[in-house]
């Protein structure tokens with residue numbers, strides 16, 4: 689299947705390592721994987737102008753890097769949301785990319801997963817609650833939530849765990 693990983697981290701560090709491990713496992717299993725580094729993209733927040741649902745016919749009035757993400761939402765069978773935890777949630781960049789899908793209503797994907805990286809343990813409730821709510825709303829199936837905090841980040845054990853998860857998809 690076609691898998692799109694939306695990496696909300698603006699850095700090439702901990703979340704990036706989780707994404708790479710996931711991609712490696714998924715590719716080994718024969719899946720087509722694209723990583724979109726939304727944390728580095730310029731994606732404005734939804735303006736709520738309803739252009740997309742009126743004159744735009746599904747197109748957003750804002751012309752920015754979201755266009756790349758939209759393409760993934762329209763074609764991927766699985767979406768993996770990956771993010772550093774910023775103030776108990778996903779990054780603002782990933783949040784904007786998630787909310788902008790409003791223009792097409794729902795992603796095409798039938799499966800999803802969540803990868804989170806943080807400094808401290810037990811900081812994931814907010815991000816996981818949002819993720820689960822979106823899945824409930826869209827009818828997408830959760831395939832797994834993986835977290836790494838502190839020294840778990842970039843650890844061989846954690847990356848192997850994420851890779852094995854993706855390889856089994």
Ligand SMILES: Cc1cc2nc3c(=O)[nH]c(=O)nc-3n(C[C@H](O)[C@H](O)[C@H](O)COP(=O)(O)O)c2cc1C
Nearest residue numbers: 697699701702703772773774775776805806807808
């Ligand atoms: C703006 C900001 C907010 C953060 N908020 C949290 C937080 O609420 N809880 C936490 O454990 N770590 C927090 N962190 C630390 C990052 O989540 C952690 O360093 C993570 O591993 C970074 O991932 P990255 O290397 O992919 O950017 C924060 C870091 C930044 C820059």
